[in-house]
Amino acid sequence: MADQETIEKLKTQIEVAIAGADTLPALDDVRVASLGKKGSVSALLSTLGKMTPDERKVAGPAINGLKKEIGALVEGRLADLKKQALEQRLQSEKVDVTLPLRPGPVSAGRVHPVSQVIDEITAIFSDMGFALAEGPDIETDYYNFTALNFPEGHPAREMHDTFFFNPDKEGKRKVLRTHTSPVQIRTMENQEPPIRIIIPGRTYRCDSDQTHTPMFHQVEGLVIDKSSHIGQLRWVLEEFLKTFFEVDNVVTRFRPHFFPFTEPSMEVDVQCDRSGSEVKIGQGSDWMEILGCGMVHPNVLRMSGLDPEVYQGFAWGMGIDRLAMLKYGMPDLRAFFDADQRWLDHYGFRPLDLPTLFGGLSS
Numbered sequence: 001m002a003d004q005e006t007i008e009k010l011k012t013q014i015e016v017a018i019a020g021a022d023t024l025p026a027l028d029d030v031r032v033a034s035l036g037k038k039g040s041v042s043a044l045l046s047t048l049g050k051m052t053p054d055e056r057k058v059a060g061p062a063i064n065g066l067k068k069e070i071g072a073l074v075e076g077r078l079a080d081l082k083k084q085a086l087e088q089r090l091q092s093e094k095v096d097v098t099l100p101l102r103p104g105p106v107s108a109g110r111v112h113p114v115s116q117v118i119d120e121i122t123a124i125f126s127d128m129g130f131a132l133a134e135g136p137d138i139e140t141d142y143y144n145f146t147a148l149n150f151p152e153g154h155p156a157r158e159m160h161d162t163f164f165f166n167p168d169k170e171g172k173r174k175v176l177r178t179h180t181s182p183v184q185i186r187t188m189e190n191q192e193p194p195i196r197i198i199i200p201g202r203t204y205r206c207d208s209d210q211t212h213t214p215m216f217h218q219v220e221g222l223v224i225d226k227s228s229h230i231g232q233l234r235w236v237l238e239e240f241l242k243t244f245f246e247v248d249n250v251v252t253r254f255r256p257h258f259f260p261f262t263e264p265s266m267e268v269d270v271q272c273d274r275s276g277s278e279v280k281i282g283q284g285s286d287w288m289e290i291l292g293c294g295m296v297h298p299n300v301l302r303m304s305g306l307d308p309e310v311y312q313g314f315a316w317g318m319g320i321d322r323l324a325m326l327k328y329g330m331p332d333l334r335a336f337f338d339a340d341q342r343w344l345d346h347y348g349f350r351p352l353d354l355p356t357l358f359g360g361l362s363s
């Protein structure tokens, strides 16, 4: 029988348990043990059914009152515990904003000179209206050679010290691209002129010494339109060189050369001063070869699906690592790829100083 005494006793017990519950799960256990389906208060409630109406008149309000009181106590304790938890969290996550900054990855990390120079080149040519194009490092013989007007068996193929893959089932050998020029073809196949692109990327040749590494970087340029001409080529290259080397004047020399994919083809030298320990561009009386260029060969246009009677254009290719060595006075190319932290700390660039024409390329 649920007499007044039993109810009071139970109430005291549960009150003690609620007060003693000092975590949210512990409080929930108390709630379930009293108000849950099989809880002690619920058990009392279920005795009402077996009572006489008179007994029920007394016990009903008492047990229901108990249920309400316990419910309210649980709610109150729950609010307290949540408040406590929040305060503890705020306490533990407190930040002392007066502490000095610890150097983070952004101030400790360095941008590799090759990445820096690619960013500089991109900034300069995008200002002239060029878009960026990319292509795969693993190329087919067709894109690396044939479509660029290297006939089968032509000795120029040998000049490239090509890395070949094993032949596939049809006997075809893929190559690691020896230059960025195949992306010219891929772009012309897919894009209507006018085309103005630069193509920075990795290139590979089987060669290694102080100024050659098996993997190196080139940037290619391509302009195709109905009236593109060699005068524009020269202007674009000279503007680029002045901006890149951050000098007011560069003197260039265009020498006749041979590339299968251009006609006429030229190599470009810049005037420089080699008298000191570093090469200085924009002064002196020495010459340094810096890039290859020419007017795109009609065969190349034709093989890329463009009519050479309608379109003409010019292209160039230059070594990015070489430009970086020259501009930043780094004597040995091999160090570029050693991943030596000391070298990077010395020659690397701060990550948030992005090169722009208005903010300064290398400052």
Ligand code: DAH
Binding pocket: 178, 179, 180, 181, 220, 221, 259, 262, 291, 292, 293, 294, 295, 314, 315, 316, 317, 318
């Ligand atoms: N692909 C040439 C090389 O790697 C460089 C080059 C020369 C690219 C003349 C050109 C060009 O687009 O017109 O040696």
